[in-house]
Amino acid sequence: MSEIKTAVETVLKQVELPDGGNLISRDMIRALRVDGGVVRFVIEAQSAESAKRMEPLRQVAERAAASVAGVTSASAVLSAPTAGKAPPQLKVGGHAKPQEGVMKPAGVKTILAIGSGKGGVGKSTVSANLAVALARAGKRVGLLDADIHGPSQPRMFGLTAKPASPDGKTIIPLEAHGVTVMSIGSMLAEDKAVVWRGPMLMGALQQMLMQVEWGTKDVLIVDLPPGTGDVQLSLCQKSEVAGAIVVSTPQDVALLDARKALDAFATLNTPVLGLIENMAVFTCPHCGKDSHIFGHGGVVTEAEKMGLPLLAQLPIDLDTRLGGDGGQPIALGDSAMAQSYAQLADRLIKSGIV
Ligand SMILES: Nc1ncnc2c1ncn2[C@@H]1O[C@H](COP(=O)(O)OP(=O)(O)OP(=O)(O)O)[C@@H](O)[C@H]1O
Numbered sequence: 001m002s003e004i005k006t007a008v009e010t011v012l013k014q015v016e017l018p019d020g021g022n023l024i025s026r027d028m029i030r031a032l033r034v035d036g037g038v039v040r041f042v043i044e045a046q047s048a049e050s051a052k053r054m055e056p057l058r059q060v061a062e063r064a065a066a067s068v069a070g071v072t073s074a075s076a077v078l079s080a081p082t083a084g085k086a087p088p089q090l091k092v093g094g095h096a097k098p099q100e101g102v103m104k105p106a107g108v109k110t111i112l113a114i115g116s117g118k119g120g121v122g123k124s125t126v127s128a129n130l131a132v133a134l135a136r137a138g139k140r141v142g143l144l145d146a147d148i149h150g151p152s153q154p155r156m157f158g159l160t161a162k163p164a165s166p167d168g169k170t171i172i173p174l175e176a177h178g179v180t181v182m183s184i185g186s187m188l189a190e191d192k193a194v195v196w197r198g199p200m201l202m203g204a205l206q207q208m209l210m211q212v213e214w215g216t217k218d219v220l221i222v223d224l225p226p227g228t229g230d231v232q233l234s235l236c237q238k239s240e241v242a243g244a245i246v247v248s249t250p251q252d253v254a255l256l257d258a259r260k261a262l263d264a265f266a267t268l269n270t271p272v273l274g275l276i277e278n279m280a281v282f283t284c285p286h287c288g289k290d291s292h293i294f295g296h297g298g299v300v301t302e303a304e305k306m307g308l309p310l311l312a313q314l315p316i317d318l319d320t321r322l323g324g325d326g327g328q329p330i331a332l333g334d335s336a337m338a339q340s341y342a343q344l345a346d347r348l349i350k351s352g353i354v
Pocket residue numbers: 116118119120121122123124125126147150152225226278279314315316317318320321322324325
């Protein structure tokens with residue numbers, strides 16, 4: 001899908017403006033989205049007046065995008081800041097609005113929640129890499145970073161731009177590595193703390209699910225905040241979550257909290273698909289010796305005790321950390337870790353969940 005996007009950008013470079021440059025060099029393309037073979041984008045003119053004159057150019061751009069191999073349809077809209085008025089401002093947060101029916105985006109087939117009892121056990125890393133692995137396996141994947149107090153997906157996917165909201169209501173999510181990503185972190189300044197109570201959290205979750213143009217998705221992975229708070233409660237009660245995966249390290253305190261997370265999912269009638277043991281072992285790259293920094297075998301025993309599948313055992317791996325910090329999830333490559341994520345994706349696909 002990202003190949004189509006690159007090809008569309010290439011043809012848009014050929015669309016020249018009468019006063020010099022092209023649509024790409026003049027930075028006029030916004031919210032370029034590829035969903036299957038359907039391409040949509042916005043051409044942002046400098047003013048409403050120039051937008052009016054650009055209709056023929058819009059048609060040329062649309063035809064150029066439609067000519068790209070693999071594109072079944074292309075649509076472009078012209079936009080411009082309204083004279084004398086500020087562009088519509090999307091308000092993030094706020095209390096949830098009354099909602100009829102389930103809080104599930106129309107084009108999303110399956111919602112999969114990734115949770116943990118304790119923070120810092122690798123839940124966001126697993127969510128990001130599983131999303132990439134499923135996309136590599138040919139699935140249409142969305143990733144919602146619902147870790148409102150500590151959103152990390154923009155960094156893990158190398159996304160620095162803000163999602164567009166041309167009308168101040170709909171949010172057009174960003175795309176990276178074949179995954180459509182939405183995070184509250186993309187809407188707020190990176191160093192801004194979110195100090196919200198339950199109702200505000202529910203409002204933000206509702207916005208991220210229902211105001212975002214998710215498009216058609218086989219799966220929407222939701223990276224939950226750690227613990228068992230308001231976001232878990234709202235998501236599981238209102239959104240038809242098909243299943244949850246709980247990530248833990250083998251450490252006793254993490255396991256203790258993981259048990260609470262499992263108990264919370266049971267109370268909310270959300271099926272737990274299995275456990276993932278992260279940071280299971282560290283193999284010294286110099287001497288090859290294994291060290292069990294966070295303990296040994298705890299998650300395996302827990303999974304057996306609870307009759308739940310152990311979906312993966314992932315070691316401590318420097319490249320995983322570096323990939324996460326650098327916006328290049330490890331699952332993009334072909335290392336042993338990438339293969340573990342590919343196997344996890346395959347397992348979920350074969351089980352019919354995704
Ligand atoms: N298997 C791993 N090997 C090495 N580092 C890892 C591994 N898994 C996660 N990390 C690193 O550990 C740190 C915490 O991971 P991550 O942010 O995914 O955890 P989290 O459970 O989502 O935390 P939070 O509760 O803060 O959201 C990150 O720096 C990440 O790169």
